[in-house]
Amino acid sequence: MTQETISTDVVIIGAGPCGLFAVFELGLLDMKCHLIDILDRSGGQCAELYPEKPIYDIPGLPVVSGQELTDRLMEQAAPFKPEFHYNEMVEELEKLPDGRWRVKTDGGLVFEAKVIVIAAGGGSFQPKxxxxxxxxxxxxxxxxxxxxxxxxxxxxxxxxxxxxxxxxxxxxxxxxxxxxxxxxxxxxxxxxxxxxxxxxxxxxxxxxxxxxxxxxxxxxxxxxxxxxxxxxxxxxxxxxxxxxxxxxxxGLTMKLGPIANWGLNLHENLIPVDTEKFQTNVPGIFAIGDINTYPGKLKLILSGFHEAALMAQAAFRHANPDAKLTFQYTTSSTSLQKKLGVA
Amino acid sequence: MRIVLVDQKGVEQALEAAEGWRVMEIIRDYGFPIVAECGGACACGTCQVEVDPEWTTKLHPPRDDEVDMLDRNFGGDWSRLSCQLIMTPALDGLRLRIADVALREAA
Missing domain, CATH: 3.50.50.60 (FAD/NAD(P)-binding domain)
Incomplete structure (x- = not known):
């Protein structure tokens, strides 16, 4: 059976909080995202490990449960129409002659994307x-x-x-x-x-x-x-x-899994990135959230959000080297507000 | 105050412990390869330790959520989650080893 190849701007590996917020930041820059997750729903650790545990360190939300945060992030990402592929594990990642990436999952899905964002937390959830x-x-x-x-x-x-x-x-x-x-x-x-x-x-x-x-x-x-x-x-x-x-x-535990085979530099099962672009040693492959490491790294959801915002700028430039990128605020930009469906 | 960590080869090391810290945090701060994935929320079970049998009666009994986590992580008779052990002077000298299931894989 031949599987139709899905062509998109960005493939995000992992639909946890950082992957979901990356949809938002990339969406503001008109980049379309497909997300792949081994679980049967979004939220990553928030949904799988502690859906009911309160989180106290999300800016502006004095207390929020893992599930509620996931729901809010899904709502925030919705205007950009992300497409989710659950129960799938990315197995292969290879570079195409035109500079894009081909992604294959264990379920046989094939994607071609300009940019890869690894937001895989502690890796893929697998049975203990x-x-x-x-x-x-x-x-x-x-x-x-x-x-x-x-x-x-x-x-x-x-x-x-x-x-x-x-x-x-x-x-x-x-x-x-x-x-x-x-x-x-x-x-x-x-x-x-x-x-x-x-x-x-x-x-x-x-x-x-x-x-x-x-x-x-x-x-x-x-x-x-x-x-x-x-x-x-x-x-x-x-x-x-x-x-x-x-x-x-x-229950489930997290293993790095196939990520180890993609030719990325690893340090103690984490992916080193720079703190300007949150790019790995391979241009066009970015890593955000718990799975990356850099001097001073804190494994906090809020740090992952910051990483998503900066990564999105760099990902846009990587995908559109000749385009001009003007920085805009959602509070004042009519064009951003249109994308969000509020203007 | 100190805790005594016995590694997988049986080598002992005394770790300085401050009151109020979780034992998991003390082990992690010294750079030992304890997974402690969820960061101390009693939600993952990957900070499991085996406490010296002489010490088990001196610890507070595990709460239900800790027992649940030990169920799911192959806990034995002396197993506890180190994120649920808070340092007090009464625990000065606590002897334990990191459970095999809580050890980070070598990269």
């Missing part, structure tokens, strides 16, 4: 992997970090590990199709909807599944096919569980 020796050999064969199709697990002897909503929901949803279902968690308390916990306990009472306390310390099997696990129980004693499928659900 339990620190069990040798687990890699089983991944994709009998250990899975997500359920894409329930049918895959029909007739399996499933062990689910974790104590959050994902662990409980999949325990309940997969139990009817599984040959057997077991859940393991390190304590008899859950960070999940009380109703799900109740349902799980009911299934245990009906002897339709088992619940164990402890932590998995070893996997046993052959050629990537799991046959059982060793568990350290909460009394300190080891015991064995039989299963052919393990689904660990421990």
């Amino acid at each position: 992997k339990p620190p069990i020796p040798g687990i890699e050999a089983y991944e994709g064969k009998s250990v899975f970090y997500a359920v894409k199709r329930m049918e895959t697990f029909r007739g399996k002897n499933i062990l689910i590990s974790g104590g959050g909503d994902s662990a409980l929901d999949w325990t309940i949803n997969l139990q009817p199709v599984a040959a057997s279902m077991q859940l393991i968690h390190r304590r008899d308390g859950f960070r999940a909807a009380p109703d799900s916990v109740k349902k799980m306990h009911a299934l245990v009472d009906e002897k339709k599944m088992q619940f164990h306390l402890g932590q998995i310390t070893a996997l046993h099997g052959d050629n990537g096919q799991l046959e059982g696990v060793t568990v350290k129980g909460n009394d300190g004693n080891d015991f064995q569980l039989e299963c052919d499928t393990l689904l660990p659900f421990f």
